[in-house]
Amino acid sequence: MLPTFDGHNDLLLRLHKDPANRETIWLTGEGRGHLDLPRMRKGGFAAGFFAIYIPSPVSHDSQDYMAAMENPPFALPLPALITAEEALPTAMSMARQLLWMERASQGGFKICTTAAQIRACMAQGVIAGIMHMEGAEAIDETLDNLYAFHAMGLRSLGPVWSRPTIFGHGVPFAFPASPDTGEGLTAKGRDLIRACNDLGVMIDLSHLNEKGFNDVAKLSTAPLVATHSNAHAVTPSSRNLTDRQLHMIRDTGGMVGLNFATSFLRRDGKQGADMGWEDVLAHLDHLLAILGEDHLGFGSDFDGAELPQGIGDVTGLPALQQAMVDHGYGEGLMRKLTSENWLALLDRTWKA
Ligand code: ZN
Numbered sequence: 536m537l538p539t540f541d542g543h544n545d546l547l548l549r550l551h552k553d554p555a556n557r558e559t560i561w562l563t564g565e566g567r568g569h570l571d572l573p574r575m576r577k578g579g580f581a582a583g584f585f586a587i588y589i590p591s592p593v594s595h596d597s598q599d600y601m602a603a604m605e606n607p608p609f610a611l612p613l614p615a616l617i618t619a620e621e622a623l624p625t626a627m628s629m630a631r632q633l634l635w636m637e638r639a640s641q642g643g644f645k646i647c648t649t650a651a652q653i654r655a656c657m658a659q660g661v662i663a664g665i666m667h668m669e670g671a672e673a674i675d676e677t678l679d680n681l682y683a684f685h686a687m688g689l690r691s692l693g694p695v696w697s698r699p700t701i702f703g704h705g706v707p708f709a710f711p712a713s714p715d716t717g718e719g720l721t722a723k724g725r726d727l728i729r730a731c732n733d734l735g736v737m738i739d740l741s742h743l744n745e746k747g748f749n750d751v752a753k754l755s756t757a758p759l760v761a762t763h764s765n766a767h768a769v770t771p772s773s774r775n776l777t778d779r780q781l782h783m784i785r786d787t788g789g790m791v792g793l794n795f796a797t798s799f800l801r802r803d804g805k806q807g808a809d810m811g812w813e814d815v816l817a818h819l820d821h822l823l824a825i826l827g828e829d830h831l832g833f834g835s836d837f838d839g840a841e842l843p844q845g846i847g848d849v850t851g852l853p854a855l856q857q858a859m860v861d862h863g864y865g866e867g868l869m870r871k872l873t874s875e876n877w878l879a880l881l882d883r884t885w886k887a
Pocket of ligand 1: 741
């Protein structure tokens with residue numbers, strides 16, 4: 536089993552929702568969800584992006600939405616914009632949970648802001664965490680909060696999580712559907728991209744619509760990255776990347792993290808764990824065919840999505856690796872996909 540560098544998870548949301556239980560959730564494991572320290576060690580989870588995400592008043596994992604996603608075609612409406620004033624306490628809570636995770640782990644988990652720190656953690660068996668913001672709701676229009684979160688350790692940010700922000704517009708969850716769903720970045724969004732470039736904060740395109748993606752591509756000086764998205768040619772979900780977008784990512788030396796969410800993996804677009812490896816491997820093959828070997832990794836969506844039964848939770852990472860090896864992926868390629876490509880991307884993106 537190779538150690539895995541993962542592009543996206545939502546563990547901080549679980550801690551934010553149930554802070555009284557955080558020791559059980561993080562340190563001992565509550566037997567629910569996808570991530571906790573013991574299971575991450577068992578599954579070979581070595582490093583990953585931990586998302587700060589502002590939940591909507593009506594959650595996108597409500598029963599109505601879940602029922603729709605289990606019965607494609609579907610097109611879910613997007614929640615309304617949340618202001619920075621409303622979002623900041625929640626974002627601060629999740630940042631605090633990440634900082635607590637480091638303290639509570641007593642050396643087992645470390646928040647990293649350089650690729651060298653992550654490599655050192657991986658060499659020592661310490662799990663490395665990166666502070667990521669999925670949707671820039673908590674960033675105010677002066678961008679002062681961006682600098683504050685950067686000082687707290689933020690090194691990755693998506694201008695939107697699907698719902699609109701003052702910075703841009705995201706894709707509604709729909710299948711089958713194009714990612715070309717509306718307007719792109721706002722003028723403030725362009726300021727945000729420039730500031731992220733200046734700070735060396737990685738910009739995540741995963742929830743942006745196609746116009747927003749193009750706007751970032753035109754403006755950003757950094758490689759283009761989609762931390763948790765799949766191939767639209769295999770599963771035509773609004774959240775997946777078209778071949779044109781994949782070519783653009785490759786041409787900038789960027790990166791795609793394979794999302795394990797069943798609704799973005801299954802060819803039928805359905806949310807449901809009852810699937811084998813075939814569709815997972817079809818995405819990997821397609822992404823490799825366009826991106827080449829150096830621009831693909833994992834972006835699990837652990838604790839943020841329903842996963843294939845063969846993965847289940849973080850302890851399923853070795854089974855996924857075995858399926859890839861059985862499919863014919865060699866040792867060198869496996870090393871790139873499991874961690875080396877993400878590390879090299881951070882070398883190209885972050886300022887040390
Ligand atoms: Zn997401």
